[in-house]
Amino acid sequence: MKEITTDKRQAALEATLSLIAEQGFHATPMSQIAKKANIGVGTIYRYFSCKEELINELYLYVKQRMTESMMRNFKQDQSVQESFREVLKSIIRYAIEHPDELSFGEQYANSPLITQATKEHGGQIMEPIKGLFCRAQAENALKDLPQEVLLVLVSGAVLSLAKLYNFTGVPLDEERLCMETDAIWDMIRNREFVSSKA
Amino acid sequence: MKEITTDKRQAALEATLSLIAEQGFHATPMSQIAKKANIGVGTIYRYFSCKEELINELYLYVKQRMTESMMRNFKQDQSVQESFREVLKSIIRYAIEHPDELSFGEQYANSPLITQATKEHGGQIMEPIKGLFCRAQAENALKDLPQEVLLVLVSGAVLSLAKLYNFTGVPLDEERLCMETDAIWDMIRNREFVSSKA
Amino acid sequence: MKEITTDKRQAALEATLSLIAEQGFHATPMSQIAKKANIGVGTIYRYFSCKEELINELYLYVKQRMTESMMRNFKQDQSVQESFREVLKSIIRYAIEHPDELSFGEQYANSPLITQATKEHGGQIMEPIKGLFCRAQAENALKDLPQEVLLVLVSGAVLSLAKLYNFTGVPLDEERLCMETDAIWDMIRNREFVSSKA
Amino acid sequence: MKEITTDKRQAALEATLSLIAEQGFHATPMSQIAKKANIGVGTIYRYFSCKEELINELYLYVKQRMTESMMRNFKQDQSVQESFREVLKSIIRYAIEHPDELSFGEQYANSPLITQATKEHGGQIMEPIKGLFCRAQAENALKDLPQEVLLVLVSGAVLSLAKLYNFTGVPLDEERLCMETDAIWDMIRNREFVSSKA
DNA sequence: CATGAATGAGAATTCATTCAT
DNA sequence: CATGAATGAATTCTCATTCAT
Numbered sequence A, B, C, D: 001m002k003e004i005t006t007d008k009r010q011a012a013l014e015a016t017l018s019l020i021a022e023q024g025f026h027a028t029p030m031s032q033i034a035k036k037a038n039i040g041v042g043t044i045y046r047y048f049s050c051k052e053e054l055i056n057e058l059y060l061y062v063k064q065r066m067t068e069s070m071m072r073n074f075k076q077d078q079s080v081q082e083s084f085r086e087v088l089k090s091i092i093r094y095a096i097e098h099p100d101e102l103s104f105g106e107q108y109a110n111s112p113l114i115t116q117a118t119k120e121h122g123g124q125i126m127e128p129i130k131g132l133f134c135r136a137q138a139e140n141a142l143k144d145l146p147q148e149v150l151l152v153l154v155s156g157a158v159l160s161l162a163k164l165y166n167f168t169g170v171p172l173d174e175e176r177l178c179m180e181t182d183a184i185w186d187m188i189r190n191r192e193f194v195s196s197k198a
Numbered sequence E: 001c002a003t004g005a006a007t008g009a010g011a012a013t014t015c016a017t018t019c020a021t
Numbered sequence F: 001c002a003t004g005a006a007t008g009a010a011t012t013c014t015c016a017t018t019c020a021t
Helices: A008-023 A030-037 A041-047 A051-072 A080-097 A099-108 A116-122 A127-138 A147-168 A174-188 B004-023 B030-037 B041-047 B051-072 B080-097 B099-108 B116-122 B127-138 B147-168 B174-188 C004-023 C030-037 C041-047 C051-072 C080-097 C099-108 C116-122 C127-138 C147-168 C174-188 D008-023 D030-037 D041-047 D051-072 D080-097 D099-108 D116-122 D127-138 D147-168 D174-188
Strands: none
Touching (some): A008 A051, A008 A099, A051 A080, A051 A099, A051 A127, A080 A127, A080 A147, A080 A174, A147 B174, A174 B147, A174 B174, B004 B041, B004 B099, B030 B041, B051 B080, B080 B099, B080 B127, B080 B174, B127 B147, C004 C030, C004 C099, C051 C116, C051 C127, C080 C099, C080 C127, C080 C174, C099 C147, C127 C147, C147 C174, C147 D147, C147 D174, C174 D147, D008 D041, D008 D099, D030 D041, D051 D080, D051 D099, D051 D127, D080 D127, D080 D147, D099 D147, D127 D147
16 A cells, blocks of 8 residues: 555665765664665565676666766767767766765776676766767777777766765866866867867 | 884785775675785784775885885976986886786775865876976977876876776886887877977 | 365375475475475365474375375285285385385484374384284284384384385395295294294 | 683584584574683684585594494404394494484485585595495395395484483483394394394 | 555575684 | 784674564
8 A cells, every 4th residue: 555665675775875874784783774775674685686797786886876976967969079968967866866886986996896797787987978989080089099998087086076075075166167178078089079069 | 113103004015905906895804905014903003993994005115115216216307308318217117016006096086985185185196297388398298288197198098008907917028118108199299299219 | 165274285295205205305495395285385285284383294104105095915815924024025115105105114214304203103014913923923924023023123124125126126026035034034933833834 | 821712623513513512503503602612703714614524524523433433333243143243232332322423414415515525535434334345245144135234224213222222311221222222123133143142 | 355565574695704723 | 114913893684572553
């Protein structure tokens, strides 16, 4: 009758996310997760075979939510540079609105706890950007470096920046944000290429 | 004979570094560290009061080594851009030669295990760059963004790149490395400023 | 339609028997029993108040089936020795045809899990033999030892033999089986008494 | 200095034996074993990798003690029948003096908890009797049945009898014990063979 | 009646830390 | 100083049992 117990699986994931983000995986007992999720310890094991599976599933869950969010703010009718800027902005915004997910991602993207299988299944958060990069390369707008290098440079910079926002608590200033995303754009754009904006 | 104690302390740190880099902190028992360091478990406790202190000390130890390494390849008689490029290159080289330290740094820089006190005491790896940034700002070579933003953008990009090198195992190619560091430079340099090199 | 409930009860008992015989009581979860019996876990609790009651009821169930089987091959018109031999043979045959029951009996006859009450209610498997023993004693055919001692010697020997058959998988050979049962008979028969057969 | 902590391993085995004999393996938590043995829970794990290994080692420990005891009361300068009787008597006496070991043996000799490897390594308790059987067969004193059958008949009967003694608490009566062992001897002896005693 | 999702008490096991040698 | 056997608190995970559907 009531939807209170909507989804125990999701409750477990959310509880794990927030607890792990601030305490770390191993400092977070299953009992604490259960309590925070308002479910029994045993219930967690109905949805995840063990604690490691729980965190791997959480990894996928977070990845998917980030990616979905990025896709939403994606418009096709803009110049490459503008699209790029919008994507970065939405990453920043998302990270600020979901600091736990960023923190979780930073700590566990390179952790031995996340299996190779999970990483591969999850793909890169930056996946949606790839299409944009192809378009940009077709327009000869990018530097002559392998796409994966460009991707890594951009994601490193933008996530780093997002972390800074979260850490310092500086409120978003649209103008400054533009400068920052443009800076990142400068990193990968072909110097000879005259951007439509510049 | 006097150096023996230092040796044991360092042996513990090194053993911890390599084990933690591949297994994670909590999957690495003190007994395993002791075995790898060829010392007794109890001996570790003569140098570190507990496991947490051990990892915090390791954090400082790694930070210091990275910073020292960066300082070594630092020449004052170069243009800002060239100095910058050299610094980035030495970071990359160092990371490739010491993958464990990079992996450790990535995983624990944001971990709740590293106390705030340690982070502050340790300062930023990028500390030596700050002087360079001041010089560059005096020359009006940098974008008009807060220094900490520029720092964060650069460190995010370069560490990300280093990780890529480690992960793919691509051998260093001096020419490509230059393109990459220049790209990072483009991110922070003032567009209007005509670099001495360009 | 009326028999359905009996069916579920029996299905639970049979599933328990086969699972416990090979895994042991505590390595056999109720959920596994339910699955094997093709009923719900909760259903088991409609027939047995708890797991311990289940195994105690199983004990009685098995005992009864063994006893019934022994009674079937019982003819009154034979000499004591021949009757005795027939009884032992039918025990052996039964054990070979129902290895799970033998295995179960062996493991739980002495287990603290089977309550004293159950053991008493169940009586001895050898119960039907008792009448035979009385007849034999009346004929002065048995050794001058307490009946319970004779009973214990016979049951120990015959069950041990049955286990050997089950374990080695040797097929039944009527002639050898006669020699074996006669050996057991020799154990309890009065040496001075001249058997009708010999 | 003090021998109080003589042997923690043995203390664990003895504690396990007495607890398991009366409660069963799964009703006996490691914590209870540790308490009874006056050692820490963790200490048990220094000597046994897991609870299953503990019980398997206990099985071997008990087997060895039983066998050793049987060997002690073994004199070569007796007739086959007398030797046989002495062996059986010493089994009975041992079982009465060590009811826990008998109870343990009965419950776990056929348990899935005892691995095949352990059973094989442990050999049969009756092993020492085998030599005696060979001697007896050479003298044509035994029935024409496979040795393993004779062995199984004897061990089944004698252990069953020992259990009866333990259960009823009847004190040992030398004369009755002789009648009982002779009865068992009658089971395997060649009827045609004129025993040296009879 | 039948079901099986949910529960949490309880068990096995690990591992940081101590301390007698 | 160095050691590692001993310890037990803490954690993960299982599973008998309940109860809403």
